[in-house]
Amino acid sequence: MSFLQPMLLAALPLVALPIVIHLINQRRYQTMRWAAMMFLLAANRMSRGYARLRQWLIMAFRMLVIATLIFAISRPLAGGWLGLTAGGRADTTIILLDRSPSMTQRSVGGGGSKLETGRRQLVDTLKTVGSSRWVLIESSTNKPRELETIDALLATPSAEATSAASDLPAMLQAARDYIRANKSGQTEIWICSDIRENDWNADSGRWQALRDGFLEFAQGIRFHLLAYPQADPGNLSVRVANVRRQKTAEGAELLLTVRLSREGGSTERLSIPLHFEIGGARSEITVDMASPQFELKDHRIPLERSQERGWGRVSISADANPGDNDAWFVFDQPSPRRAIVVAEEPQTARPLELAAAIAPDPTVQTSAEVVATEQLPTVEWEKISLVLWQAPLPEGKAAQQVRTFIARGGYVLFFPPRTPNGTEFLGARWTTWGDNNKEVPIESWRGDQDLLANTQSGTALPVGQLQVRRFCGLTGEFTPLATLRGGSPLLARVTTDRGGAYFCATTPAVTDSSMASGGVVLYVLVQRASAAGSEALGSTRQLVAGDTSGEDPTQWKRVDGAEDALSTDYPLHGGVYSAGERLLAVNRPTTEDGAKILSDPRVAELFRGLDFTRVDDRAGNISSLIQEIWRLFLIATMVAMLVEAGLCLPKPARAAGVAS
Amino acid sequence: MFPDRRPRSFLDPTVLSRLASVPLFARRPMQGNVSGRHPSPHRGSSVEFAEYRKYVPGDDLRRLDWRAYGRSDRFFVKEFEADTNLRCCLVLDTSGSMEFGSEGVPKIEYARKIAAALGHLALQQGDAVGLSCVAKGLVRNIPPRRNPAHLMSLFDVLEEAKPHGETQIVPVLHELAETIRQRALIVIISDLFVEPELLRGCFQHLRFRRHDVAVFHLLDPQEIHFRFRRPMRFLDMEGGPAIFAEPNEIADRYQKALGNYLDGLHQVVLESAVDYHRVTIDENYEQVLMRFLVGRTRARGVR
Numbered sequence: 015m016s017f018l019q020p021m022l023l024a025a026l027p028l029v030a031l032p033i034v035i036h037l038i039n040q041r042r043y044q045t046m047r048w049a050a051m052m053f054l055l056a057a058n059r060m061s062r063g064y065a066r067l068r069q070w071l072i073m074a075f076r077m078l079v080i081a082t083l084i085f086a087i088s089r090p091l092a093g094g095w096l097g098l099t100a101g102g103r104a105d106t107t108i109i110l111l112d113r114s115p116s117m118t119q120r121s122v123g124g125g126g127s128k129l130e131t132g133r134r135q136l137v138d139t140l141k142t143v144g145s146s147r148w149v150l151i152e153s154s155t156n157k158p159r160e161l162e163t164i165d166a167l168l169a170t171p172s173a174e175a176t177s178a179a180s181d182l183p184a185m186l187q188a189a190r191d192y193i194r195a196n197k198s199g200q201t202e203i204w205i206c207s208d209i210r211e212n213d214w215n216a217d218s219g220r221w222q223a224l225r226d227g228f229l230e231f232a233q234g235i236r237f238h239l240l241a242y243p244q245a246d247p248g249n250l251s252v253r254v255a256n257v258r259r260q261k262t263a264e265g266a267e268l269l270l271t272v273r274l275s276r277e278g279g280s281t282e283r284l285s286i287p288l289h290f291e292i293g294g295a296r297s298e299i300t301v302d303m304a305s306p307q308f309e310l311k312d313h314r315i316p317l318e319r320s321q322e323r324g325w326g327r328v329s330i331s332a333d334a335n336p337g338d339n340d341a342w343f344v345f346d347q348p349s350p351r352r353a354i355v356v357a358e359e360p361q362t363a364r365p366l367e368l369a370a371a372i373a374p375d376p377t378v379q380t381s382a383e384v385v386a387t388e389q390l391p392t393v394e395w396e397k398i399s400l401v402l403w404q405a406p407l408p409e410g411k412a413a414q415q416v417r418t419f420i421a422r423g424g425y426v427l428f429f430p431p432r433t434p435n436g437t438e439f440l441g442a443r444w445t446t447w448g449d450n451n452k453e454v455p456i457e458s459w460r461g462d463q464d465l466l467a468n469t470q471s472g473t474a475l476p477v478g479q480l481q482v483r484r485f486c487g488l489t490g491e492f493t494p495l496a497t498l499r500g501g502s503p504l505l506a507r508v509t510t511d512r513g514g515a516y517f518c519a520t521t522p523a524v525t526d527s528s529m530a531s532g533g534v535v536l537y538v539l540v541q542r543a544s545a546a547g548s549e550a551l552g553s554t555r556q557l558v559a560g561d562t563s564g565e566d567p568t569q570w571k572r573v574d575g576a577e578d579a580l581s582t583d584y585p586l587h588g589g590v591y592s593a594g595e596r597l598l599a600v601n602r603p604t605t606e607d608g609a610k611i612l613s614d615p616r617v618a619e620l621f622r623g624l625d626f627t628r629v630d631d632r633a634g635n636i637s638s639l640i641q642e643i644w645r646l647f648l649i650a651t652m653v654a655m656l657v658e659a660g661l662c663l664p665k666p667a668r669a670a671g672v673a674s
Numbered sequence: 675m676f677p678d679r680r681p682r683s684f685l686d687p688t689v690l691s692r693l694a695s696v697p698l699f700a701r702r703p704m705q706g707n708v709s710g711r712h713p714s715p716h717r718g719s720s721v722e723f724a725e726y727r728k729y730v731p732g733d734d735l736r737r738l739d740w741r742a743y744g745r746s747d748r749f750f751v752k753e754f755e756a757d758t759n760l761r762c763c764l765v766l767d768t769s770g771s772m773e774f775g776s777e778g779v780p781k782i783e784y785a786r787k788i789a790a791a792l793g794h795l796a797l798q799q800g801d802a803v804g805l806s807c808v809a810k811g812l813v814r815n816i817p818p819r820r821n822p823a824h825l826m827s828l829f830d831v832l833e834e835a836k837p838h839g840e841t842q843i844v845p846v847l848h849e850l851a852e853t854i855r856q857r858a859l860i861v862i863i864s865d866l867f868v869e870p871e872l873l874r875g876c877f878q879h880l881r882f883r884r885h886d887v888a889v890f891h892l893l894d895p896q897e898i899h900f901r902f903r904r905p906m907r908f909l910d911m912e913g914g915p916a917i918f919a920e921p922n923e924i925a926d927r928y929q930k931a932l933g934n935y936l937d938g939l940h941q942v943v944l945e946s947a948v949d950y951h952r953v954t955i956d957e958n959y960e961q962v963l964m965r966f967l968v969g970r971t972r973a974r975g976v977r
Contacts, residue, residue: 040905043918048908049771049781050897052867053935054917057927069923 018089018143018642025084032076068661075658079651086647091142091640104236105199107145107164108189109136111152111173112207114180115337115588115602116609119208119246122334125634128242129175132206133167135240135631138638140164140204147198151188153180153213154560154586158192171580175337177588177602178560180213183220190227193235201235208242209612212605214620216612221620228624237621239628240639243611247278250286251338251607252330255309259345260377265319268292268345272328274301274308275607281305290315291574292326306608322347323554325590325597327574338607342575342590344554344597350379351544353400354393357384358431365522365530366402366429369540380544387412395419399547402540404429404521407439420513423550425543429521430486440508440515442490448502454482456504459496464507465516465542466495466535477535481528485519492517505539514546554597558604559586569593575600682829684786689960690794696967698795698859701886701949704760705857711799714758715857722755760859761804761818762796764789765850766832767864768807769841770912774865776896777956782837784955785863788890790832791963792861797825804854805831808846808864810839818858840912844868847876856884863890870938877946888949888966891939895956900928 017023048054117129125131140148141164148161154176167173182205193201207213215221228235256271272288283304290297292315301310317324323346330339353370357363363384370382385393387405390412401419403426408416417440420426434444448454459466459477468474477496485502492506498519508515518539522530529536549555557565562585570581575589584591584600591598617628629639703715729738729749739752766789772782793803797820804818805828814831816824843864854860860880866873866889880887902921909916936952943950949970953962 040920043905043907044902045907045909047774047911048917049774049865049894049911050867050932051771051908051910051912051914051917052869053897053928053931054908054919054924056931056934057924058917058919060927060930065923065926069920 016091016640017085018091020088022084022088026081028084029077029081031080032073036073072658072661075654075661078654079658082647082651082654086644086651088644090643090647092643104143104145104202105233106147106149106193106196106201107140107143108149108151108158108192108201108203109140109167110182110185110189110203110205110207111150111167112180112182112205112213113153113174113176113178113586114208114210114213115175115177115606116208116210116213116335117242118175118337119242119244119249119335119633121244121632121634122246123634125636127175128208128633129173129206131631131633131635132240132242133173135635135639136204136206137164137167139640142640142642143202145202149189149192151185151192153182153185154178154583156181156184156188158188171583174578176559176583176586177337177600178558178586179603179606180207182207182214183218183224186224186228187220190224193231198233200233201231202238203235204238204240206240206242209239209617210606210609211612212603212609214612214617216616216620225621225623234625237624237626239617239621239626241617241628241630242633243630244632245277245611246334247276247280249277249334249338250284250303250330251275251277251335252288252328252341253601253604253607254328254341254343256312257326257343257345259317259322259347261319262316264316266317266321268315268317268326269312270310270315270326270328270343271312272310272341273607274303274310274330276303276306276308277608279306286330289329290326291329292317293321293324323597325554325573325599327590338602340575340588341601342588342599343601344556344590344599346552346554346597348378349399349548349552350381350397351399351541351548352397353380353382353402353540353544354398355382355384355402355404356387356390357402357404357429358406359404359521359523362404362429362521362523365533365536366404366540369522369533369537370400370402370544372537374541380541390415395424396422397551398424399551400424400540400544401426402429403427404431406431406433406435407437407443409437413439420510420515423513423547425514425547426516427540427543428515428517430488430519434486438490440490440510442488442492442506442508442517445487445489447484447486454485454498454500454502456480456482457497457499457501459505464495465539466505475535475538476532479528479532480535481532482520482526484526488517488519513550514543516543553595555599557585557598557600559588559600559602561585565593565598570598573597682790682833684783684790684832685794685829686787686960690791692960693791693795693963693967694798696964696971697799698762698792698801698967699970700760700859701970702884703857704758704859704886705855712758712760712801713755724753724755726750727753759801759820760796760857761802761855762792762859762861763804763806763818763850763854764793764828765806765808765843765847765860765862765864766835767841767843767862767866768809768813768835768837769843770809770837770839770910771841771865771867772892773837773911774894774897775955776894779955780837781865781892781894781955782835784892784953784959785890786832786835787959788863788963789861790829791959793825793828795967796859797822801859803828806846806850807831807835808841808843809837810842812846812849818854837911840914841867844872844876848879851876851879851883851885854883854885857886859886859888861888861890863892865892866939870935870942873939874942874946877942877948881946881948886949887946888970889943889951890962890966891950891952893952893954895954898932898954900925900932 118127120127148164149158150161151158152172189203253273255273258269259266285300286303287298287300325344328341355363355366367382367384371380373380430444456478461468461474466475466477488503492508494503494506496504498504504519506517520527522536567585570584570591570593573590573592576587579587588601700712704712729751733751737751739750742750766785773780775781796803800820802818802820805816807814816828816831877887905920907916907918951966
């Protein structure tokens with residue numbers, strides 16, 4: 015049991031008051047000369063039995079009256095929050111609200127989603143507990159926001175579910191920063207989440223730093239986790255893995271690859287109707303699903319010949335979690351991939367030009383042009399998707415143009431100049447060429463993502479077969495994607511807000527590497543970068559909720575989905591939006607589908623050493639987590655007083671009979 | 675009434691004058707020295723016919739009933755009842771417990787009033803009065819006399835009687851039963867804090883000796899009701915160990931012990947034919963004595 019006013023429990027020693035009064039009373043005796051001693055002696059010799067028991071009972075009930083009264087005014091709580099407020103009323107209460115789509119899961123019996131239930135429970139509980147200040151940190155912005163009252167948690171749109179994933183470590187980081195900046199007193203942090211692995215990033219190294227950070231606070235931070243760990247094995251999620259438009263003899267068609275995931279990994283055969291809506295036109299097919307994952311590959315939907323761009327939605331029937339039943343997509347004619355090659359050596363420029371100019375698909379228009387450094391001002395940057403730069407790193411105006419190009423979403427692949435001049439660009443610079451006469455093998459490369467990722471069939475690129483004869487050193491801040499033996503980077507990426515800037519430590523020249531002769535790696539490298547760069551040129555874009563890199567959400571207008579969302583929250587809600595001529599499809603992150611729930615020991619491990627309590631609730635629970643039970647104690651007080659009074663009542667006076 | 679004497683605190687002339695209207699009777703024949711108003715076990719010269727008896731040589735010829743001789747030709751002597759005075763022995767308990775009195779008047783003072791009034795009444799009607807003060811033993815003993823001057827010395831003894839020491843009334847009563855001549859009125863004035871079974875022997879002894887036994891059992895209202903609010907330390911007035919008691923806790927058992935005692939005593943006095951009067955000392959002693967005298971008038975002894 016816990017108490018809202020635990021300080022009042024300090025008055026519990028008053029329970030001994032009846033004993034003290036009894037002892038004092040014993041000491042305040044009167045002395046009297048008495049004649050009828052024979053009766054007193056006889057009374058003393060008699061069995062005290064019930065009389066003594068009665069005295070003890072009276073004493074016990076008097077103590078009980080005081081104890082229950084103290085308990086009653088200490089405002090006891092009944093519920094699972096053990097040790098809820100042992101430290102008294104909090105100065106600041108920070109609420110971390112997980113708004114990820116998985117929190118919209120509902121229970122079978124109805125009664126609201128996990129998020130709705132959690133908010134209501136938090137409001138009920140925190141209203142009872144009380145605090146001087148309420149701060150909300152919700153998962154979409156991770157920014158602290160003060161609430162005037164805790165009731166605002168129910169009303170604020172900032173607490174509604176979104177399609178964006180949560181980042182619990184980042185939210186805790188924000189909480190820690192808030193506590194540090196505001197020097198708040200006793201602080202309680204309440205986390206409402208369904209503890210999905212993708213939201214909690216339990217493997218992240220940030221947790222250790224967070225633990226250490228919170229332990230530094232002298233005032234003591236208390237953590238309360240309101241967890242909703244129940245997963246619904248019957249829940250299905252739908253996602254559009256790929257969409258492309260292609261011309262046919264009749265006109266055009268849309269090739270949609272739809273992926274269905276089932277939570278819980280059941281292999282029961284299900285017939286699932288899939289609803290397609292393209293530009294308002296609806297169609298439906300039924301698919302049979304007999305595995306945890308199902309992919310409908312290149313489902314063809316005919317289009318009007320004139321419909322070159324548009325949007326659509328794939329839906330499944332309502333299930334436990336309505337947040338993952340829709341997937342939106344936009345389509346358009348593929349943008350032409352235009353590349354320019356800035357090279358100081360013709361033997362380097364030619365392979366790059368070829369790699370950029372040869373189209374991987376007949377439907378894709380590719381072109382490449384070799385441009386001298388002096389001609390850069392005349393280049394139509396807004397039509398370029400890729401820049402291949404084998405020259406001293408740009409400086410001055412050229413550097414500014416390249417930065418603008420990257421910020422717009424363009425990709426640049428730098429190769430080392432023959433004579434590095436020490437110029438730095440985006441935090442990286444070439445040092446000197448190595449003087450190796452032997453080939454340097456490639457030690458490792460990132461096959462899971464980025465330019466050197468495995469193919470769609472899962473086959474690795476033959477990066478290891480490349481022969482690197484000479485390479486140039488690279489220093490600065492970058493992320494290596496491929497590393498040579500000895501630790502020198504072969505391919506590295508510099509962090510940018512949008513677009514991409516890559517540094518390749520060797521050139522396709524025959525004297526430097528076999529990139530030109532064994533051209534697969536170079537070709538894939540260039541075409542992937544070019545394709546990524548051309549996406550920014552297209553009039554449609556697929557976005558992950560919460561990630562608006564390169565976009566200006568203030569210009570967005572809703573086309574489909576996100577009916578109840580505020581316009582400022584459009585990037586957080588799945589749907590289709592228009593920004594001028596462009597169409598944007600926003601979907602929940604891939605990691606949201608089928609995310610596992612963290613095990614209890616794992617969660618406990620994350621809060622190891624911190625003052626942490628956890629209670630598991632379920633979606634739709636209508637009973638309060640805690641409730642005040644002082645009335646029960648007051649009733650107990652009254653009952654105890656009545657019993658005590660009954661015991662104290664004198665017996666029908668026998669003395670009267672004696673006297674008569 | 676007592677011209678040359680100082681006034682006694684235990685004497686109230688108005689009460690005595692009112693009580694004098696009712697004579698003090700014995701419940702059984704008394705054996706006095708002189709003629710009086712009490713029945714005697716012997717034949718005498720009163721006007722009350724008793725019986726006929728055959729004449730034996732030596733009888734006074736004046737007592738022959740000549741008419742009976744005329745009718746039966748036999749000699750019969752006509753006998754009459756004798757009236758005599760009585761010897762009233764007042765037994766006053768002067769043990770320490772008699773000093774107790776919760777309402778200002780101690781039991782000993784009450785006992786003095788009763789003893790003095792009875793002594794005065796008895797002497798007024800020509801009876802002999804004696805006094806025995808009992809505490810640890812027989813403290814003072816004045817044999818019964820019917821001289822009016824004897825009353826003064828009896829009052830002096832009453833006045834000087836101080837409660838002290840423990841009660842040894844049982845052996846003293848046995849002793850008095852033996853030492854007082856038979857057929858006397860013995861009035862015991864005491865709080866009788868003795869086991870009833872011990873008193874049974876005393877009363878039966880006195881009854882065996884043909885004494886008429888009357889008992890004034892003095893109790894204080896506090897001793898009966900035992901009403902206290904605070905813890906009390908009771909000091910024994912007769913020198914016994916002190917007892918600490920929580921009245922609320924012990925009251926029940928006290929009342930039970932008192933009830934047992936009174937029941938036992940009641941049984942004893944019934945079986946011993948004792949003229950028993952339980953008196954709480956907040957009662958008016960005049961009424962108590964009046965009740966006593968009237969009661970004895972009804973139960974006046976037959977020959």
